[in-house]
Amino acid sequence: MSASSSMQGHSVPASGMDNTVESPGQRAPLVLGTGDFHTVTNQVCRVTEHPNVPMAWYIAFGVSLALLGGLGVAVTYLIFTGVGVWGLNNPVMWAFDITNFVFWVGIGHAGTLISAILFLFRQKWRTGINRFAEAMTIFAVICAGLFPGIHVGRVWFAYWLFPIPNQMEMWPQFRSPLLWDVFAVGTYFTVSLVFWYIGLIPDLATLRDRAKGTIQQFAYGLFALGWRGSARHWHRYEVAYLLLAALATPLVLSVHSVVSFDFAVSQLPGWHTTIFPPYFVAGAIFSGFAMVASLAVPARELFGLKDIITMRHLDNMNKVILVTGCMVGYAYSMEFFIAWYSGAPYEQFAFINRAFGQYWWAYWIMVSCNVITPQLFWFKKVRTSIPAMFILSLFVNVGMWFERFVIIVSSLANDFLPSSWDQFIPTWVDIATMLGAFGLFGVLFLLFCRYLPMIAIAEVKGVMPEASPHWEGYAKGHGSHGHGSHGHHGGAPAGSQPALQDPRTGQP
Amino acid sequence: MTTFATPSSPSAPASTEPSVAQTWGLVARFANPAELMHAAEAVRKAGYRYWDCHSPFPIHGIDQAMGISRTILPVVVFGVGAAGCTLGVLLQSFTNSFDYSIWALVWVTGYPFLISGKPLLSFPAFVPVMFEVTILLSSLTAAFGMLAFNQLPELYHPLLKHPGFGRATDDGFFISIEARDPQFLRSKTGEFLRSLGASSVEVVES
Numbered sequence: 001m002s003a004s005s006s007m008q009g010h011s012v013p014a015s016g017m018d019n020t021v022e023s024p025g026q027r028a029p030l031v032l033g034t035g036d037f038h039t040v041t042n043q044v045c046r047v048t049e050h051p052n053v054p055m056a057w058y059i060a061f062g063v064s065l066a067l068l069g070g071l072g073v074a075v076t077y078l079i080f081t082g083v084g085v086w087g088l089n090n091p092v093m094w095a096f097d098i099t100n101f102v103f104w105v106g107i108g109h110a111g112t113l114i115s116a117i118l119f120l121f122r123q124k125w126r127t128g129i130n131r132f133a134e135a136m137t138i139f140a141v142i143c144a145g146l147f148p149g150i151h152v153g154r155v156w157f158a159y160w161l162f163p164i165p166n167q168m169e170m171w172p173q174f175r176s177p178l179l180w181d182v183f184a185v186g187t188y189f190t191v192s193l194v195f196w197y198i199g200l201i202p203d204l205a206t207l208r209d210r211a212k213g214t215i216q217q218f219a220y221g222l223f224a225l226g227w228r229g230s231a232r233h234w235h236r237y238e239v240a241y242l243l244l245a246a247l248a249t250p251l252v253l254s255v256h257s258v259v260s261f262d263f264a265v266s267q268l269p270g271w272h273t274t275i276f277p278p279y280f281v282a283g284a285i286f287s288g289f290a291m292v293a294s295l296a297v298p299a300r301e302l303f304g305l306k307d308i309i310t311m312r313h314l315d316n317m318n319k320v321i322l323v324t325g326c327m328v329g330y331a332y333s334m335e336f337f338i339a340w341y342s343g344a345p346y347e348q349f350a351f352i353n354r355a356f357g358q359y360w361w362a363y364w365i366m367v368s369c370n371v372i373t374p375q376l377f378w379f380k381k382v383r384t385s386i387p388a389m390f391i392l393s394l395f396v397n398v399g400m401w402f403e404r405f406v407i408i409v410s411s412l413a414n415d416f417l418p419s420s421w422d423q424f425i426p427t428w429v430d431i432a433t434m435l436g437a438f439g440l441f442g443v444l445f446l447l448f449c450r451y452l453p454m455i456a457i458a459e460v461k462g463v464m465p466e467a468s469p470h471w472e473g474y475a476k477g478h479g480s481h482g483h484g485s486h487g488h489h490g491g492a493p494a495g496s497q498p499a500l501q502d503p504r505t506g507q508p
Numbered sequence: 509m510t511t512f513a514t515p516s517s518p519s520a521p522a523s524t525e526p527s528v529a530q531t532w533g534l535v536a537r538f539a540n541p542a543e544l545m546h547a548a549e550a551v552r553k554a555g556y557r558y559w560d561c562h563s564p565f566p567i568h569g570i571d572q573a574m575g576i577s578r579t580i581l582p583v584v585v586f587g588v589g590a591a592g593c594t595l596g597v598l599l600q601s602f603t604n605s606f607d608y609s610i611w612a613l614v615w616v617t618g619y620p621f622l623i624s625g626k627p628l629l630s631f632p633a634f635v636p637v638m639f640e641v642t643i644l645l646s647s648l649t650a651a652f653g654m655l656a657f658n659q660l661p662e663l664y665h666p667l668l669k670h671p672g673f674g675r676a677t678d679d680g681f682f683i684s685i686e687a688r689d690p691q692f693l694r695s696k697t698g699e700f701l702r703s704l705g706a707s708s709v710e711v712v713e714s
Contacts, residue, residue, distance in 0.1 A: 037564060037679035163603060171603035171619050175626065180636040187640040191647040198651050202677065206564070209674030225661035228668060229676040231548075231561035231570050233658045236579045238566050240654035243585055247647045250639075258636055462565040467541060469567060474542035 019312045020384055030125055030463050032307040035473075037461050040308070044203075044455045045210055047303045053450060054302050064442030071436020074429045075150055083153045085429045092412045092424040095405075096434055097151035098262075102404040103287070104144035104437065105185060105259055106280070109252055110288025111137025112192055115199070116248035119241075127459040128313045131203075132299065132448070133292045134196040139444040140291070141189045143437040148181070150433075177261035184258035191251055195244050198237075201227050202458040256284040263407065270350035270411030275338070279331035283400060286324035286370070290396035293317050297390045299449065308455050311384055318383040321396060325374035328403075332371065350411055358423060359410040362402050369399025532666040532714035533558075533686040534698055535673060536706035541567045544681040547704040548573045551683060554700065558686035562667075562676040581657060585650045592645030596638035605629045666714045673712075684712070 013019065015033030022028070031040060078085050088095055111134040118126040149158055157166075161182045165171055172179050205227035208220035227233070257277035264276040293314065300309040339351040355363050373395050376382045383389065409424050426434075448454070465471050538544045541563065548561050552575050561570055571578075602608065602618045605628040609617040620628050655661070667673050667684060676682050683706070685697055694711065701709045 041564075041678045163599060165616055165619075169617060169619065171621075173621050173623065174600040174604045174637055175621070175623055175630055175633040177636075180640075183637045183640040187644040190644060194647060194651045198654070202564070206677040209677045221663065225655065226663045226665055226668065227660065227677070228665060228673075229562040229564055229682075230658075231563065231567070231574055232576055233660070234563070234566040235571050235576050236581055236654045236657050239579050239581050240650045243582060243650040244647055247643050247650065251643045251647075254636070254639060254643075261636075458565045467565055467567070469540075469542040469545040469569060471542070474540055 015307050019310055020315045020380070027465075028312055029465075030128060030310065030312065031460060032310055034307070035464070035466050037464070037466070040461055040464075041206060041210075041457055043305065043308060044453050044457050044460075045207060047305075047449065047454060048207060048451055049210065049212075056298075056302055057446060057450065060442060061446045064439045064446060067435050067439025068443050069439075070432040071439055074432035074436055075146075078150060078429060078433070079155055083151065085427060087425045087427045087430055089422045089424065091415050091420050091422050092409055094151075094408050094412060095424045096426055096430040097147045099401065099404040099408055100434055100437055101144050101147035101151075102259055102280075102408075103401050104140045104147075104441075106256060106284035106287045106400060106404075107291045108137040108140035108144065108188070108192070108288065109256060109281070109284035110292050111135070111140075112188075112195070112248050112252040113285055113288065114292070115195060116245040116252060119245040120249060123316075124463040125313050125316055127456055127463050128309045129292060129296055129317070130459070131196075131199065131456040132295065132445075132454050133288075134192065134199065135448045135452070135454075136291060136295060136445065137192050137288075138189070138196060139441050139448070140288075141185065141192065142444065143441050145185065145189065146437065146440070148185075177258065177265045180258045181262055184255045188251060188255045191244070191248055195248055198241065198244065199456055199459070200452065201225060202229070202237075203453040203456065205229070206457055207453060253281055256280040268411050268415065269344070269346040270354065270407065272347075273335060273338070275331055275334055279328070279335075282324050282327035282331065283370075283403060286321060286328055287396060287400035289317050289320045289324065290393040290400070293321065293389055293393040294397060295445065297386055297393075299454065301386075303449070303454065305455060308460055314386075314389060315380075315383050318377045318389055318392075321393070322374055322377035325370060325377075325396070329367075329371035332367065346416060350414070353414050354406060354410045357410065357414060359406060359413070362406050363410070366399050366402040366406050369395040370403060373399075530713050531687045531694065532712045533684055533689075533692070534694070534701060534709055535667065535670060535682050535684045535712050536701035536704070536709040537672070537675075538681045538683065538704075538706055541570075541681060543705050544683065545570055545573045547683055547701070547706070550704050551685070551701075554691070556685055556689050556691055556697075558689040558692075560684050562673075562680075562682040562684065564677050564679060579657060581650065581653050584653050585646050588649040589642050589646035592642040593638055595645070596641035597634065599641070600634040600637055601629055666712050670710070670712045672708075672710070687714075 012035040013029035013032045017029075017032055019028045019030070019032065034040065086096065111130075114126050114133045115130045118130075148161075149155060152158060152160075160166055160172060161179070163172055174180075201224060204220050204224035208217060208224045211217040211220055257280065260276035260280035263271035264273055266272060296309055296314065296317070300306050336351050339347045342348070354360075373392055376388070376392060381388075382392070413424055414421050461467055466473065536547070538547055544561055544563060545567060548570060551559055552573065561567075561574060563570075602610070604619065604621050606618045607620050609615055622628065626633075667676075673680075673682065683701065683704075685692060685701070687694075691697070698709045
């Protein structure tokens with residue numbers, strides 16, 4: 001039992017209490033039901049250590065695995081046959097492939113936003129959700145990376161994406177946004193992975209120290225790198241974490257900006273828009289948070305993490321969804337305004353065609369799911385209702401997928417020349433690939449939930465009031481050891497040692 | 509791991525008691541972050557040099573209590589970041605703007621792309637990739653530089669096999685003092701740690 005829990009007479013926030021209430025001058029508790037570090041460790045590690053997993057996990061894993069199998073079949077067929085197996089045609093040369101790419105990259109934005117930007121803003125509630133949001137980021141970027149790779153048709157030339165001279169001694173063309181995209185997404189994946197892993201090291205050490213089986217001890221021990229909670233290590237660790245957060249913050253804003261350049265730098269009406277970079281970033285955060293909420297709600301129910309991912313966390317996420325949803329709604333209306341204000345007939349046509357042309361249904365699904373239904377989050381009752389937020393977050397996921405579909409397909413299908421207009425109709429390969437990406441994501445995410453700590457244990461402990469050496473609960477218990485004062489310079493230490501050397505024990 | 513002979517140990521040649529010579533140090537457990545911090549201050553003031561605190565999460569203010577000087581990691585990261593930015597410029601201008609040949613394991617030649625009549629050295633178009641390369645290299649440096657300065661991975665360490673020390677990654681707060689510290693005396697150091705309020709003081713074998 002931890003000694004901190006034996007600190008007498010300090011009230012512990014009750015399990016399942018309503019911590020969404022704002023009371024001025026008082027911090028709302030972020031960890032409920034305990035004031036004890038050991039309980040937090042147990043709650044999180046129980047998920048990976050328990051021999052049995054809930055039946056729901058097996059069902060979800062089975063479904064994901066089946067979809068992943070479908071992806072394998074669809075991609076193999078595509079590679080052996082050619083991109084003609086998709087429903088692409090002459091004006092619509094990008095459809096489901098790039099829609100899925102942009103959708104998944106967008107999903108991947110929430111993780112780094114939570115881990116980096118909210119870290120810089122000292123939003124302590126991020127600790128409850130950052131680990132699996134970061135994991136979600138990595139898996140989403142893996143799904144995203146699949147699509148540019150396979151949509152080129154001849155995948156054996158995928159190395160043309162990298163700065164390697166080809167057989168004609170030509171290099172890739174760095175003035176193309178498509179190449180910026182390769183660097184942006186590649187950097188984003190690498191940095192997110194490193195950030196995630198650095199955060200995992202102390203928690204892997206926790207799992208290592210608790211592991212019973214040899215395989216677990218070896219595997220967790222290997223990846224924990226011999227972490228032993230040293231204060232000298234923590235010092236550099238915290239500096240490195242801060243640096244990574246500071247570097248990842250502009251990165252996360254740049255990635256979807258660069259993705260939007262794929263469209264904005266072209267000359268196509270409906271794509272050639274200066275609002276795209278901020279609009280895409282807001283949309284990415286919007287969809288990413290919705291995906292985090294869709295995953296966090298079942299995960300906290302299933303794995304008993306309600307006291308760590310509390311209602312306050314969900315409430316905060318829903319507020320972010322509301323704000324970014326409003327930004328996205330603003331962008332939709334501003335696009336229309338600029339199309340009218342530009343006086344360019346092609347631009348005006350592109351937007352009227354979006355709302356009332358052959359893809360009107362996709363446009364209105366997008367507007368309903370992204371702008372109208374999130375407005376319900378203005379009500380606290382909705383923000384704190386589990387079924388409501390789950391359904392609304394799924395709506396946002398659907399809406400954001402359609403946003404990318406609308407932007408890409410409606411602009412291409414009805415371009416400058418009416419004689420070349422066509423319609424995109426997805427084939428079974430398109431649909432199997434789209435669903436298969438969800439399968440890939442699901443498999444990776446479910447394996448992560450099973451074998452790695454879903455919650456950043458060390459960080460959650462760090463935001464408990466008991467983590468501060470100046471917590472008032474410690475003031476009582478500590479007279480018995482002969483230390484009179486709290487301050488760094490208060491009084492001589494109790495030991496009878498001769499002091500007063502200057503031990504500069506720090507290393508670089 | 510080097511172990512210093514305890515200079516004033518009256519008890520006899522080391523050969524009779526191999527475990528004495530094998531001592532890596534002492535580890536003392538404290539009840540909570542507050543006690544750990546007070547003890548850390550006292551250990552620093554007592555003049556120990558080879559010692560450390562261990563906690564499941566970073567404790568605010570323990571750096572000052574222990575007298576840890578600030579790491580130079582940010583300087584290294586800045587340097588590498590600047591180099592990364594330069595690398596981004598060189599990569600793009602070499603491959604897209606000139607036809608110089610350089611030797612990079614094999615001879616490679618740049619390819620001056622003339623696209624839409626834009627200048628060969630169209631700098632604004634190079635900014636995104638410069639930015640990404642900068643971020644990539646500085647992030648990798650921050651992460652791996654931290655591990656390198658911490659001398660990790662270090663898969664074997666005497667503390668890691670010490671029973672009970674596993675709580676350092678759970679809810680235990682420890683101070684370890686190494687036997688190679690010039691002031692280290694098994695009995696006296698143990699006594700000192702106990703006087704700071706340690707709930708247990710144990711010998712760690714190396």
